[in-house]
Amino acid sequence: MLLRPVRDDEQDAELVREIAAAAFGEPHSLYGPGGPAAARVARQHSRIRHLARTDPGGCWVMEDEGAGPVGAVLSSKREGTWALSLLAVVPGAQGKEVGKALLARALDYGRACLRGIACLPDDPVAARTLRRAGLTLHPTMRLSGVVDAGRLGPLDGPVHEGTERHRELMDSVDRRTRGGAHGPDHEELLRHHTLLVVDDLAGTGYCYARPGRVEALAATSRRLATRLLTAALLATPPGDTIRITHVPAEAQWALDVAVTAGLAITPSGFLALRLLHPPELALTPRTLP
Incomplete structure (x- = not known):
């Protein structure tokens, strides 16, 4: 070999x-x-x-x-x-x-x-492998379906389209919600996704999305996280299916948005962590970036 x-x-x-x-x-x-x-x-x-x-x-x-x-x-x-x-x-x-x-x-x-993170599929071999490596396993959920935009209602505040100039804002939010910034990964994410940003007196947050996917989301409060996810769902083309994987149980606000939007909630793999708690205010469906 x-x-x-x-x-x-x-x-x-x-x-x-x-x-x-x-x-x-x-x-x-x-x-x-x-x-x-x-x-x-x-x-x-x-x-x-x-x-x-x-x-x-x-x-x-x-x-x-x-x-x-x-x-x-x-x-x-x-x-x-x-x-x-x-x-x-x-x-x-x-x-x-x-x-x-x-x-x-x-x-x-x-x-x-010190810290470690991995999103695992519904694969028992992968789960055993990461557990043997000392990471803790946390079951996660998938949100999927066609968005019923009429049930979501208007946003409770502004959401802006972001650019590279929001890099420091996003890195700051990452450090508060997942223990460290994505750093150079933002350049890769910006190539393939629309960046949504909130920055007001209530706090800050961001979300990367493209048709059919919410790629990453992090915010400093449940209110702003809810606003960002709602904005991403409202931007989904009518009739298209959206899919958000590896949602931890701690992110109940995301489940509330999914219920309102008419999405299905199903079990979906694991979040494997080392010296980290499952994030409440961050969705990282994949660890790349």
Whole structure:
């Protein structure tokens, strides 16, 4: 077996994407369903290359001389928080300690970080693997369906479209809600999502969204978090299905918005944490970025 870093090029981006698709199935590959296939693949490639560029020591591919690529891991470090974005092993190599070796390399990369976070799919192997690594597992929920905009009513205050100039505001909110800022990840998120921002006497917050997805949300109060999620749902094209995964039980305000909007609430994977509490005022459906 050969363990090598993921390169910041299109060939390795597609290689990692294919490993994830084989491990989890195409509908649940690297970053889940949503959008036309070509656009989805382009986003996946961009995100893989982003991490390979910012965290070369945390992104690895395992190759077998005979079978070819058999697994991949993507992880990052941001202000003392280690995040696992992907751990995937192709079916033929599962049960052969490929995942264990990949995770060990990613954990070693984050050994100086006090905090850790990973969003896990409904996969018992992934849950066992992260629990054995010492992370606590917290069941999460998925909000999905067609938004009934007429039931949401008007917003209780202004929401503005954000830009790169809101970077310091977002990093400050991140530090309060998840223990550390996303830092360079905001550049990648801005490439593919609309940024919504609130900044008034009640506090601050932000939300990244695109048709069918709420990518990340954080705010300094339940009122502002509710306003941001409501604004993101109201911006969903009529008739389109929206999907928000890995919502922790602590975020009851998000469930209230989902109930009002007519969305379904179902179990959906785990949030794996190290020296962190499940966030009440942040939604991070995926840990990349």
